[in-house]
Amino acid sequence: MHSDTSRENLLSPGAHEIVVEGLSQRYHVYGSGPVCLAVPGGPGVVWESLRTPALEEFLTMVYVEPLGTGRSQRLPTHPHGYTRARYMRSLTGLLDRLSLSRVFLLGHSHGGFVAQYTAVHHPDRLRGLVLYESAPVTGPEQMAEASARVEEFVHRNQGRPGLPAALAGLQAVGTATDDEHITAALRALLPIYLAHYWEREEAFRELRETITCTYISSLDEDGKPDLIDDRATLPALTVPTLVIAGRYDVICGPRWAQELHELIPRSWLSLLEDSGHLGHLEEPKAFAAAVRTFVHSTPA
Structure with a gap:
């Protein structure tokens, strides 16, 4: 575990832990190139399930263990209270600690919900957004x-x-x-x-x-459902966006990918024709090629 707080050390390969708003946040760094924060799904699914060595060939991948998941600290209200607003604050706090102004943000499944929420509220922090098996609504x-x-x-x-x-x-x-x-x-x-x-x-x-998962409820700290409907806000999104989905995904499949693509101005859409919900494992070359093309086409 790295304890030096310099930016270089905080982005060195391996596991790291910082404190944001009094809670320890763990993340893992691999690869080289522009920085990309990667947020896993679930919520609560272990970060290793999202690790993608093919992306590490051209990106510095920062795999986040969201609050309450893995070895990141749990909220006092656990298993409740893990709203997108709370996750967003921990992500922007991580960016502050890393002294990074604009990065790529990749969110898988529930991580995609968090990523699009972050992009709407903090577009100035992002160079590009990858919504991977996400959707504009839940419920x-x-x-x-x-x-x-x-x-x-x-x-x-x-x-x-x-x-x-x-x-x-x-x-x-x-x-x-x-x-x-x-x-x-x-x-x-x-x-x-x-x-x-x-x-x-x-x-x-x-x-x-x-594969492991932490149980995290869909309720906020007051016990109310944290439902998602981003259809009204996504048309105003200014961050360059790539939408990726597997043709056979049963959770956040082509219908939702197409809707995200239509809602988000000038977005890119990539459908993985032989994948379900885990295209980075099922078609790693096609997945990485889509991200690589998007990254190289996005202004620094």
């Missing part, structure tokens, strides 16, 4: 779309011996209220998050056996 509309996509997944995989267990895992997510049960549910449902899990089972076996 009933998104759940209805996800249910329809799950039905398509079931149809494509009818007869697979592992299908019932995966569907049971998906159901269990809704009832989990601690780290152990949310992790077990995530591991069980992982095939649904991938385009062709059973055809590539050996390649994803280690991920399924080791």
